[in-house]
Amino acid sequence: MTMRLFMATLSTETNTFCSMPTAMSGFEEFYLRHGTATQEAPNLMTEALHVWRSRAEAEGWEVTESLAAIAEPAGLTTAPTYEALRGEILSDLDGADGADVILLQLHGAMVAEGVEDCEGDILAAVRARCPGAVIGVALDLHCHLTARMCEAADLVITFKEYPHDDATPRAEELFDMARRMLAGEITPVMSVFDCRMLGLYMTKEGEMARIVQEMHALEETPGILSVSLAHGFAWADVADLGARVLVIADGDAGLARQTAEAFGRSFYERRQALTKDYPSLDEALESALREGANGPVVLADMGDNSGAGAPGDATFMLREMLERGLPGVALGLIWDPMVVRICRDAGEDATLSLRVGGKTSPFSGNPIDIEARVMRIASGLGQHLGPGLEPLGCMVWLRIGEDTDLVINDLRTQVYHPEAFEQMGIRLAEKRLVAVKSTFHFYAPFRAIASRVIQVATPGGASPDFRNFDYRRGGAGLWPFVDDPADMLLDENAAQKSLV
Template identity: 40%
Template sequence: MRFFIAGLATETNSFSPIPSGALAFSLDHVRRVRAGEIAPPKDEMLAVFHELCSTDGHEVVQGIAAGAEPGAPVVRAVYEELRDMILDDLRAAGDVDVVLLALHGAMIAQGYDDCEGDLLARIREIAPRAIIGAQLDPHCSLTEIMVANADLITIMREYPHTDFAERAADLHRHCLRAARGEIRPAAALIDCRMIGFFPTTDGAMKQVVGAFRHSSAEPRIVTAEFAHGFPWGDVPEMGARVLVYADGDLEIAKAEALRLARLVHDRRRELQAAFPDLASSLDRAEGLDGLVVLGDFADNPGGGAPGDSTFVLRELLDRGIADAAIGAFHDPEAARLCADAGPGATIRLRLGGKLGPESGDPVDLVAEIVAVAEDHACTAFGMRVPLGRSAAIRCRGIDILVVSSRSQLYGVDGFTGLGISLRDKRLVVVKSSNHYVASFGPLADHTWHMATPGAMNLDFASIPYRRLDRPVFPLVEDPWPGEDMQAAIRIAKRPAPGGI
């Protein structure tokens, strides 16, 4: 068979001050990939697709692979150019049996609430007989247009996302079976009318993930998927959703989707995040023995935050807390000044607080330059995430990681790779919402997320949504007053493609 694979992914925070334009996606890099002048960008899902297809002896045609760190809605012309590059590559490929796409599911562009739905609808026009599959991030806004135009969608189950490869392999297997006529996926989608933040490593959410895995193992169920939603993407179809594919039997898909959606709804209070604030977190940490690792939740670049907020650092300095590390601060100018001075120098430095009110005010430091690297990186789920020119600095017993490429800090080697030891620390603060747990958790004696000030506000009732068009929990206690959840099951019809 002939497979076409491509990737386009970013997560859009409607309230982010960070523009998402050509530089965010490195369009020149993408063009050169398409022209074959350089190797495609490393993308784990596409790598799995390519390996599985090639191993089975299928022909693989690869389109572009483009991605950007989360930020504000993508500039319209940039999205349309990237989308059209994928569509042009698909046309050039000719007849294909299967299309496999590595997407995110929460990409918004100026003029497009649902970039993935728009892309899938246009791909369906070009390849009406192909089996079209897409893998999404759980923080997706899963829309009826996406489900209508894809034959199969899989969503990573784990958060932290430790199952990229597993879910990519699932999608490949399901699509191949569908292309061979071995299964006929029938899809049922249901809106849970709920928004939230759902780490999956423990508690009620771990049990919910187990229920979806168990459902997917049932003989007549092809796969059962849970979309967490992305609460900071202000679009009408934002929120938690359940998607179930059954083999050739729509009624089975509907019944299972309803069962799972009711399970999620019934546990909605348990599933809501309740993280302590900054002050109480530091009070608690100061009374604990061993290494404490805390997540600076609201300043996570992986959710569209600036990555340069100073609220936590200022509190550490005001309290005189030492034997601590914090990072990564996205501050290219500060990193350049540190590189200019070089290791061993002591300089006056204004750090952070540059990208908007969500960042707080800059902090003025007298800092020692510990180490500098021109091309630093950290490990994330087997991949290397570039951090650019970076510096490790020390001020009043606090080691601070400063980077030039905006990214959440996934791995401990973000610190240790620049000589910041964690063995002698009592407290480590990581600018990340949850992914840091996979790497830092095994080192920590205590770890939790802090509900810090910043661009990712966990008080959903205070977020100035303009596009929500239905009651959702926790903005209202009961989002189904006098309504039957069964009436919310959707079997999407394919609409005409175009911007939304």
């Protein structure tokens, strides 16, 4: 009998504090394919589809590829948009007459109008249609890991790395477990431990790099199939906020529970060391200017990372740099479709008076009036995030005065790679300061060209100072708002947190 695989991707990360809705236009402009994603080069959230297709075909399985829909994070997904995307996955599944294995790459932090846990809702609907199928889901580690997801799916895993450069190995692992479960070789049981922590954890250095190694080591324990640490996504006022450990064991619910709890407690005990204070804009600029000239200092405008649902048009950092008259600055990407339009109409080499940024919400600050020369206009370029190529939209390189360069674009996206500047012709090595709107994803490729990288606690819709946000659902009781939520940790977990 030929086995049948059904697969799909749906990904957006909802910043519930962001006033801009996520509508179908957000998916259309970023990435929306109806069963054809594996016919083109992968991006971060379609890497898994490529892996699953090739693995399934090698097994001689039939593959049904459904939706691949990705939107840059913004506010709540509108109800009609969510209904249409969810409906397409389910009607494709109905059209295929079900499947033996269903693998989904979902984000895990999508919130729609009236649906706080979109991924749990989709998985429950998939399970209702296919009660006997093996259902596996790969999530971004910036997810709200919910009981509903784990009840509906047989296998749930998250990325381990942030920046996310491990979508492919995670997809391989999920496929392996699904195949073995289908063959009756393993009986996966899952357990979740709630660490009661809100934070931002880059995994490439220090304590978090060790924690990732520990997860890999735990997976070598006999009987343990998979260990995931869901970091959570901080800019969302949802009930299931915060970091959670998820362990899949082979048939041994007690082992899954003990391992999740032991690892979760060990993560929790290290919360002080894992929590970083980021400098203010003032502190960061003072510190950057003291640096010698061994390549540029790279400043991350964390508060305006559109990858976490900030608008991408905040002007706090640009204003400060212009007011101080700092030399040798490159700054991007500022999302301002109106400025892009005006520059396209004026053409390259035009000198224009422009009002830049600061349009979307109070998180954006005020617009800035500049005189600038249009150095270059380009469309269709991409920037790498791991092996995947992410779109940049139409970009405009503007020069103010002698050596201040801005890159403005019409597609909300964070900066991942120096390519975002250098393909336009801006030579970052010649700059003193390079400012990027991003939190962590930019880090490795920019570290390679920088004398120093400073992540800055700028104001904005994705400020790393969580006290700027009003948490009413799940956030208020978590570290760092509560010094030691350990009692809650015990209560929560005693109250049957384990999902076997």
